[in-house]
Amino acid sequence: MEKSTGRFFSNSSSSLGITCFIAFITIIVLRVIYVIYRTGKPPNKRSPPQALSTLIVLGSGGHTAEMINLLLVLQKDRFAxxxxxxxxxDNMSLQKARVLENSWADSQSGVKGISAEFMQIYRSREVGQSYVTSVWTTLVATVHALWLMIKIRPQVVLCNGPGTCFPLCVIAFIFKVIGIRWSSIFYVESIARVKKLSLSGLLLYKLQIADQFFVQWPQLQRKYPRAHYVGCLM
Incomplete structure (x- = not known):
């Protein structure tokens, strides 16, 4: 009798654990579906404009030059x-960003760096690095990205293709799923990508992580119909 009772409670505990696990997975899946559904859609209620904390991801080569061009038409008071x-x-990119912010501060109040912070992160994949070894570096970069995103909790993420942006965007998406912060992710593919997306862009597109996905060549928009063609921005 005691053995039967113990077996009964053991089976009940196992069934309860399985049920809780299935319920948890179901909630997460439904939340992911909801986030993907909401991605890119305007808010239901109109609210007065307010400043939005903005994360800007820079990259070596032409990525930073393109991002600087995008920032020149940014409503600075809106994204702050x-x-x-x-x-x-990559120290050069941050130097260029500091020069830009200082020029804005000089033209406005003469106080430099008042609305900007500059940070560095481990890169998920260096140029020319094999995809096999990039698995480990991506994990390290993701942990670092998690710490930075907890600290910043941006409302807007701007990126245009460097490998650095992928773990940050993944963390931003996870924050949406678990309800920590709703960050709108805007991805502008590099002008150098004429026929196919970069690895970062392809992942963000296929996984539907980016709220708005922009390309600068019409053939890319035809190949990736969820992308928005905006013409050459350089």
């Missing part, structure tokens, strides 16, 4: 404070 992030090995 601004947080610039570049790879730990």
């Amino acid at each position: 404070p601004r947080f610039y992030i570049a790879a730990a090995t």
Whole structure:
């Protein structure tokens, strides 16, 4: 009798654990579906304009030059404070961002760096690095990205293709799913990508992580119909 009772409670505990696990997975799946459904859609209620904390991801090569061009037409008061992030090995990009912010500050109040912070992050994949070894570096970059995103909790994420942006965007998407912060992710594919997307862009597109996905060549828009063609921005 005691053995039967113990077996009964053991089976009940196992069934309860399985039920709770299935319920948890179901909630997560439904939440992911809801986030993907809501991605890119305007809010239901109109609210007065307010400043939005903005994360700007910079990259080596032409990525930073393109991002600077995009920022020149940005409504600076609307997207503030601004947080610039570049790879730990990329000091030049942050220097360019500082020059831009200082020029804005000089033209407005003469106080430099008042609405911007500059940070560095481990890069998920260096140029020319094999995809096999990039698995480990991506995991390290993701942990670092998690710490930075908890600290910043941006409302807007702007990126245009460097590998640095992928773990940050993944964390931003996870924050949406679990309800920490709803960050709108805007991805502008590099002008250098004429026939196919970059690896970062392809992942963000296929996984439907980006709220708005922009390309600068019409053939890319035809190949990836959820992307928006905006013409050449350079």
